[in-house]
Amino acid sequence: MTHRPAMAARLLAVGAATLVAIALGIAAGVSWAQGPTPDVDARALALADTTGTVPVLVRMRDRPGRSELMRRADEPDDAHAVVRALRETAALSQSGVLAEARARGRSARSYWIANAVALEADADLLRWLTRQTDVAAVEYDQPLVAVLPTSDGVAGAVGGVEWNVTRVGAPALWAAGYTGQGVTYAIADTGVEWQHPALKPHYRGWDGATATHAYNWWDAVHSQIGASANRCGYSAAAPCDDYGHGTHALGIGVGDDGAGNQVGVAPGAKWIACRNMDNGVGRPSTYIECLQFFAAPWDATGHNPDVGRRAHVISNSYGCPASEGCTSESLRLAVEGVRALGIAVVVSAGNYGLQCGTVQDPPAIYASAFSVGATDSSDAMASFSSRGPVTVDGSGRIKPDVVAPGVGIRSSWLGDAYTLLSGTSMAAPHVAGAVALLWSSHPVLTRDVDNTENALRRGAVHVGLTQVCGGETLGSWPNNVAGYGRLDVQAASDLVDWILSMRRMRLPLVAR
Missing domain, CATH: 3.30.70 (Alpha-Beta Plaits)
Known part of the structure; x- marks a missing residue:
């Protein structure tokens, strides 16, 4: 890959204590x-x-x-x-x-x-x-209505490994023995239908005979937020999905029923979950509560948090719309807090369409979040996928970071079914699953969020584009349409192998 020498030339060493301080936004002595x-x-x-x-x-x-x-x-x-x-x-x-x-x-x-x-x-x-x-x-x-995708139609028959999973290079790592084992994959969403055949075997709270939901599940919806009552109730003691969106997104990350429905990128990872929306309506506080749960999961009563059981990666397919008045600085601090604990925060870029500057909702706009846009089966940009740059906070930062399949994605659904959905909500779990694969295949990267993100960026495939945003030149990378390109976890893994073989040491921080 022609960019590897340039990448190696930009390696920097940063101490762990300094990284913690930077990630928390701390000023010395304050x-x-x-x-x-x-x-x-x-x-x-x-x-x-x-x-x-x-x-x-x-x-x-x-x-x-x-x-x-x-x-x-x-x-x-x-x-x-x-x-x-x-x-x-x-x-x-x-x-x-x-x-x-x-x-x-x-x-x-x-x-x-x-x-x-x-x-x-x-x-x-x-x-x-x-x-x-x-x-x-x-x-x-404020109650915030998430822009969630609707079904593209009933999914077809079992087809083995789904096209989108193959497209991002996951089967190559599986063949080498790396499926995400040893990694805790967290999802904050509408909940999870945990007994779905593609999900149940991968639940951290399931040992094959008994379910233990303490430390593995939390419902941050304690009273009605949406316009009507939901089917899960409130403060649910066991995983439940009142919408279907969370069940579908989780399947893309880890789903595999062992009978041919290989819908997930990292089926060897174990998942935990937190419901942060009531029928698709959340609040900044419910989003923050789930992030805190993943940082130090607690028991069924909400007590005795244990940071040793924290997540490795969090998939977030929701937004906190500025158009609806979301101005929560507290949410940004929460994202930075979990990142400081070595937890990768992967988020959907948003579904606001072709216009430039439409990556506009927290947490996708944050520098501390890894934002993901969507492509189709031809590697073309999805028309609905939000484009950068980020203008709502005045930063002008390039977003999304990468893109991944997000059109016509087959995954788990309510009632032990499978369905097709489209959205950046479907793209983000591919990247969260890729983090799990990289950390199982390269333990030296585990909880090194900066280097992991840079490996994913540098391994991404440049896709054909016809649009530019933010004053860029067509053909320049990274850009505000597709970021660094389409996710390729096999290429990212190969890149890490190459750097480690050259350096024979822990991969140092790569300047962005």
């Missing part, structure tokens, strides 16, 4: 900050005055200082140190808000992953929050 009065979403104030109460996210000003992490550097697992620092910061800085909310009879949920508190506030409590200098912002925890 801790327990006091500041000006918080920003309060005007919509929340207006709704509290008219409806009585409003759901909000109270984002605290404090983040753990770099020194708070560095003094824990001698612990055997850096992840435990990071989580401890985040939890200690949250416990200290949130105590006043939690006490005030409970004194007023308001329920509240604490999120240490973003140092935020979700609660129902009335106008008086909002006024109290505006006077708290340790509060950075009060964000409206």
